[in-house]
Amino acid sequence: MALKSGVGFLRLSRINQVVRLLSTHSRPETIQNGGLNAEFPGAKAPYVTEIKFLDENSYDPIPIYRVLDNNGRVIDSREEPNLDRETLLNMYKTMIQLNQMDKILYESQRQGRISFYMTNYGEEGIHVGSAAALSPKDLVFGQYREAGVFLYRGVTVTEMVNQCYGNHEDPGKGRHMPIHYGSKQRNLVTISSPLATQMPQAVGAAYAFKRMPNNDRCVICYFGEGAASEGDAFAAFNFAATLECPVILFCRNNGYAISTPTREQYRGDGVAARGPALGLRALRVDGTDALAVYNAVLRARELALNNKPVLIEAMSYRVGHHSTSDDSTAYRPLEEIQKWMQDENPTRKLRLYLESKGLWDAEAEKTYSKEARDLVVRTMQEAEKKKKPNWKEMFEDVYYDMPPHIQKQMQHMEKHLEKYQEHYPMDQFQKE
Amino acid sequence: MASLTKRVLNLNKLFKHVDNYTKRLSSNFTYFPDNEKPVEGETLKMNMMQAINNAMDLTLKNDPTAVVFGEDVAFGGVFRCASGLQEKYGNDRVFNTPLCEQGIAGFAIGLATAGATAIAEIQFADYIFPAFDQLVNEAAKARYRSGGQFACGALTVRAPGGAVGHGGLYHSQSPEAFFAHAPGLKVVIPRGPIAAKGLLLSCIQDRDPCIFLEPKILYRSAVEEVPVDSYTLPIGKAQVLREGDAATLVGWGAQVHVLLAAARLAESRLGARCEVVDLVSVLPWDTETVCNSVKKTGRCLVAHEAPLTGGPGADIAAAVQVSAPLLCCCVLLWADVCCCVLMCAAVC
Ligand SMILES: Cc1ncc(C[n+]2csc(CCOP(=O)(O)OP(=O)(O)O)c2C)c(N)n1
Numbered sequence: 001m002a003l004k005s006g007v008g009f010l011r012l013s014r015i016n017q018v019v020r021l022l023s024t025h026s027r028p029e030t031i032q033n034g035g036l037n038a039e040f041p042g043a044k045a046p047y048v049t050e051i052k053f054l055d056e057n058s059y060d061p062i063p064i065y066r067v068l069d070n071n072g073r074v075i076d077s078r079e080e081p082n083l084d085r086e087t088l089l090n091m092y093k094t095m096i097q098l099n100q101m102d103k104i105l106y107e108s109q110r111q112g113r114i115s116f117y118m119t120n121y122g123e124e125g126i127h128v129g130s131a132a133a134l135s136p137k138d139l140v141f142g143q144y145r146e147a148g149v150f151l152y153r154g155v156t157v158t159e160m161v162n163q164c165y166g167n168h169e170d171p172g173k174g175r176h177m178p179i180h181y182g183s184k185q186r187n188l189v190t191i192s193s194p195l196a197t198q199m200p201q202a203v204g205a206a207y208a209f210k211r212m213p214n215n216d217r218c219v220i221c222y223f224g225e226g227a228a229s230e231g232d233a234f235a236a237f238n239f240a241a242t243l244e245c246p247v248i249l250f251c252r253n254n255g256y257a258i259s260t261p262t263r264e265q266y267r268g269d270g271v272a273a274r275g276p277a278l279g280l281r282a283l284r285v286d287g288t289d290a291l292a293v294y295n296a297v298l299r300a301r302e303l304a305l306n307n308k309p310v311l312i313e314a315m316s317y318r319v320g321h322h323s324t325s326d327d328s329t330a331y332r333p334l335e336e337i338q339k340w341m342q343d344e345n346p347t348r349k350l351r352l353y354l355e356s357k358g359l360w361d362a363e364a365e366k367t368y369s370k371e372a373r374d375l376v377v378r379t380m381q382e383a384e385k386k387k388k389p390n391w392k393e394m395f396e397d398v399y400y401d402m403p404p405h406i407q408k409q410m411q412h413m414e415k416h417l418e419k420y421q422e423h424y425p426m427d428q429f430q431k432e
Numbered sequence: 433m434a435s436l437t438k439r440v441l442n443l444n445k446l447f448k449h450v451d452n453y454t455k456r457l458s459s460n461f462t463y464f465p466d467n468e469k470p471v472e473g474e475t476l477k478m479n480m481m482q483a484i485n486n487a488m489d490l491t492l493k494n495d496p497t498a499v500v501f502g503e504d505v506a507f508g509g510v511f512r513c514a515s516g517l518q519e520k521y522g523n524d525r526v527f528n529t530p531l532c533e534q535g536i537a538g539f540a541i542g543l544a545t546a547g548a549t550a551i552a553e554i555q556f557a558d559y560i561f562p563a564f565d566q567l568v569n570e571a572a573k574a575r576y577r578s579g580g581q582f583a584c585g586a587l588t589v590r591a592p593g594g595a596v597g598h599g600g601l602y603h604s605q606s607p608e609a610f611f612a613h614a615p616g617l618k619v620v621i622p623r624g625p626i627a628a629k630g631l632l633l634s635c636i637q638d639r640d641p642c643i644f645l646e647p648k649i650l651y652r653s654a655v656e657e658v659p660v661d662s663y664t665l666p667i668g669k670a671q672v673l674r675e676g677d678a679a680t681l682v683g684w685g686a687q688v689h690v691l692l693a694a695a696r697l698a699e700s701r702l703g704a705r706c707e708v709v710d711l712v713s714v715l716p717w718d719t720e721t722v723c724n725s726v727k728k729t730g731r732c733l734v735a736h737e738a739p740l741t742g743g744p745g746a747d748i749a750a751a752v753q754v755s756a757p758l759l760c761c762c763v764l765l766w767a768d769v770c771c772c773v774l775m776c777a778a779v780c
Pocket residue numbers: 145193194195223224225226227228252254256257258318322
């Protein structure tokens with residue numbers, strides 16, 4: 001105790017000396033003038049003699065980068081991405097597959113076949129544009145409305161439908177609500193329900209990559225503009241910047257968080273404006289334009305791999321209801337939705353572009369849509385027949401090794417089920 | 433310079449007086465060192481802070497993916513547990529983070545998910561609550577929710593907790609009960625330097641995320657001959673520190689020493705020999721050792737340095753009743769106040 005304060009005392013006397021030096025050798029006014037910045041530890045900035053509060057109008061709004069116009073025409077030919085036929089078709093087909101999956105699984109929830117669903121309408125361009133610009137080795141931390149990214153990465157419709165049904169072939173073993181996909185093999189971290197928690201995690205994972213020799217992987221983290229209000233979002237921005245992590249923080253700004261419009265979610269110039277304020281490189285992009293998103297993420301990836309974290313805000317519109325538990329007509333007019341389903345429809349835009357290049361036509365659209373639809377229907381019928389995981393799975397994976405107290409709880413359950421099996425639908429569960 | 437030295441000396445005089453004053457303020461706490469060596473080989477006198485530093489040092493040396501970080505960790509942390517580590521291993525491995533506990537925990541989970549060994553420091557256990565969601569909803573459930581595809585077992589969160597006597601209500605809490613309710617986590621509390629080194633190394637190497645709560649009163653007051661080599665001690669295994677037949681006294685962390693003092697008192701005043709059990713971890717906790725002891729003694733007393741209601745003591749009492757009915761008389765110490773700044777050995 002005494003020693004610590006002794007040191008404090010020593011330090012204080014040193015500072016006194018410095019202060020004295022300053023006051024004898026330089027007049028305060030010479031530091032202030034000459035255009036030199038102030039040298040506070042917390043800010044290097046010029047001095048002024050006028051009070052001026054900054055507000056959201058002090059800066060021009062951050063512009064929205066786009067490549068295609070509403071008719072799928074390239075606005076500035078220099079910005080047309082150099083994508084081969086196969087990639088373009090893969091991007092577009094993924095959008096169609098996603099649309100079909102959304103349509104059928106949404107309906108299947110209405111019919112009581114699955115418990116819950118969330119559609120991705122309006123954000124398909126974000127999914128395929130970003131996924132195509134990444135390496136399959138890049139790690140993805142998603143929120144939940146990024147099913148197109150999962151499809152593009154190669155997760156099969158079967159795996160996704162099995163997850164929604166929570167049957168014994170669900171890679172997540174039936175523990176999550178529907179749409180909480182995950183695939184270790186494809187570097188897609190399992191979705192978690194608590195919002196924004198994945199954000200600082202993505203930054204931490206990026207830091208781990210950065211420390212690997214010859215790192216060629218980055219991390220992308222998707223989140224909604226609603227989730228961006230969480231403390232974890234701020235933590236992620238701040239950690240990414242200060243610890244210089246190879247991460248792309250990708251905001252899907254679709255205008256709503258359930259029923260809350262952006263006006264009630266935040267003030268100021270959206271989410272992108274928070275980037276420069278925190279030392280991130282920020283870009284706003286038209287999320288209904290798959291090619292713009294592709295270019296944006298491609299460039300962001302280059303920066304990220306040089307340990308310059310990037311914040312992207314992709315502007316879009318959540319065309320569907322928030323989820324099957326929501327009816328959005330209660331808080332927004334139908335006409336508003338219509339506009340975004342037609343002119344600004346990301347699938348339509350990319351289709352027009354492909355058609356103009358002679359890569360797609362009405363016939364192809366018809367054939368592939370049917371194919372995509374049939375695949376989902378077939379898969380669903382199969383998924384429905386599959387049993388739920390064995391009940392003992394419920395006790396697994398809590399710990400790497402099951403500790404004695406959980407073993408005991410499992411044995412209790414086993415005895416209980418033996419005794420009262422007629423009260424449980426045991427035949428619905430996979431046998432051991 | 434000469435006058436400066438003189439002033440420091442004068443100051444020391446002043447602080448002698450202050451020291452007496454602090455003694456009056458702080459609690460009556462006797463520390464009982466461990467005399468048994470967990471492994472053979474060379475030992476070194478270390479306090480608990482040094483033992484923890486040593487465990488992290490060995491980890492950084494042997495595991496190139498390991499990183500140590502948190503608020504003010506670059507210069508060693510406010511309790512100095514990371515002293516000298518940045519100089520030794522570089523600022524990409526031992527570093528400061530922004531002041532944000534939820535960020536520290538989330539960042540740590542991400543590191544572990546991507547294959548690194550993450551050792552995160554929360555400056556005080558009292559300030560772990562902003563990270564509660566990340567630890568309880570994320571770290572604890574990462575393996576479970578992914579069906580075993582992902583996990584963050586390489587994560588250890590260290591936090592100094594417990595009372596020292598002058599910390600007031602926000603530098604004294606023992607939050608283990610909150611985490612003990614989260615399946616998927618392991619919650620470990622060492623009772624001294626030897627235990628701290630072995631258990632911290634276990635936590636770091638464990639395949640599950642661990643919360644390591646360091647009783648800060650022991651950082652400097654607890655000194656033992658600690659083996660210099662790497663060793664681990666089992667998590668989930670209680671230790672019987674003193675054998676007896678009159679009653680079983682169960683505690684963890686700094687309370688172990690309160691119970692040892694109580695046992696000594698009971699022996700000298702009442703001639704009763706109490707068995708003292710260090711629970712070591714409150715999740716998972718060693719039902720078998722505790723219940724076997726109570727079967728022998730017929731009485732059980734649990735002490736925790738935290739509120740009574742909903743604490744691990746209630747869980748232990750219930751488990752003891754189930755496995756040794758009729759025998760047990762269970763008393764729990766401490767009251768439902770915001771924190772326990774007193775550290776008296778109030779055992780009846
Ligand atoms: C921490 C937390 N709070 C609340 C919720 C409930 N919730 C689920 S989705 C949602 C809205 C999220 O909106 P946004 O981030 O904009 O994503 P979007 O649904 O628009 O894609 C809310 C409030 C949650 N899952 N987690």
